[in-house]
Amino acid sequence: MQKNLFLPVTSLFSLLLFISFNAAALPEQALVPGGIALLQLQNYSPETTVLFNNQRIAVFPYKNSWIAMAGIGLSTKPGNYEFSIKHSDGLTVNTKVTVKYKQYQEQHLTIKNKRKVNPNPQDTERIIKESIRKKKAKRQFTEKTPELDFIWPLNGRISSIFGLRRFFNEQERRPHNGLDIAAREGTPVKSTANGTVIDAGDFFFSGNMIFIDHGQGIVSLYAHLSEISVKPGDLIRQGEVIGKVGQTGRATGPHLHFAVIANQVLIDPVFMLPKDGNQFTAKSAEK
Template sequence: MALTLGLLLLSTPSARALPEQALVPGGIALLQLPEYKQGTEVFFKNRRIAVFPHDNTWYAMAGIGLSTKPGDYEFSIRRADGLSLNTKITVKYKKYDEQHLTIKNKRKVNPNKADSKRIAAESKRKKKAKKLFTETAPRVDFIWPVTGRISSIFGLRRFFNEQERRPHSGLDIAAPEGTPIKAAADGTVIDAGDFFFSGNMIYIDHGQGIVSLYAHLNKIDVKPGDVVKQGEIIGKVGQTGRVTGPHLHFAVIANQTLIDPVFMLPRNGNKDREIHRDTNENAQSKDDTQ
């Protein structure tokens, strides 16, 4: 069948406000859609992904899960008129280092029975927020919610009190308790509350499966249903949940997948520290989190 979609894989998107492509576990795949037509839906690993215009060109953006094995993966582009096309990308290996943290509150590492019940209920809420897909035109032009030293990068293999737990699923930005936190982009608050590991946490929907998450807050200033503008203050930095000091745990979800937030953030938006996107060599963190 002759297809005329003329797809191009991007290697180095340079324009500001476009997420950065990184074809690694925890990274982002961008697909240019030069002949995009209204109604086209794009899927990655059978999940629908966000589609948005940038500089007169349409793009699809897929989050690549941290547990993704190196290899080839397909995008599926389905047009409203029934025409469909698959195109593949190759995900490369990326090394993620270990991080060892000591948590004083032992229950935050080995929860008791009542805690476990609470954690299970919260896990349902988290899944619901992660799975949300709204038809709202997505916002991917993120800003730094807080600036400060990066105390822990994404993807580190975590050992709490020498017990292995899930890898770090976000970016930790150290800031004094009470520092105002900005919404990374326009969106709608989909959940907000106190969670066992994450402490006070907010989820914001930015459309088509793009969700941002802010954890360990001292104070939450928004509630579910609130529409927020980029830069609007949504809460204050704190040290609630499983932490060793005040910081913001900032995470980003795309197609139900947690991705490294640095690929969504402007390179020069945090003057206190240069971000190392290509290596994880600079993870020397002491403070941390979930």
């Protein structure tokens, strides 16, 4: 006789625990602006949806349970925020998480091409169109279960960390929302995980840029490339070369701007990347 593999669906969400993770394949929890909140789900079924701050978030299997992962936007004020677990039978369970303050340093950069700091009206028209395109890519939500065992897109020195308050030619602009990895022009850039290309093209500030969807609102972004070797719709394997390091757009030298989006907000990629996957960061950690 065949065993029934489906467990009876229960309405019990009695045990919701915040857990600390050590396994390399999991994102690191950091309850700060630009960080990640993790929630272990009990009695999860595929019809269950989980929201954070009213935004649907990613849920993925881990060992014998399911983990919900929320990105915490850089502009998030310290305080309490809510996870909502919505079950197919209508039951909703809410649980709070406290986001703490984090100080981000200032960075002052000089850009020779002044139009990249003070765009002319024609540039502004282009920037507006591109921001709509970027928003569309950031909002991508596909049901595919994400694989979050990210790898470094290349080996290189970290030339700029996430979250820095940025001043270009002494004028304050948006904070740095990714991780800059310096490398020679032409260095191959690899996809951090399996996924599908959402968009790829030349952008005013970001230069040649690629967006890859990894499922359930997890998107990776690669900017300032000298070359793009993929197109929208392409299925990408983790580690596949998708382009080359460059300095297109607003850049002071060749580097990869690598960014990660979760539930439509940009989070610090270091919380997603393995500690030992980049020989340059591994060396500096030993010092």
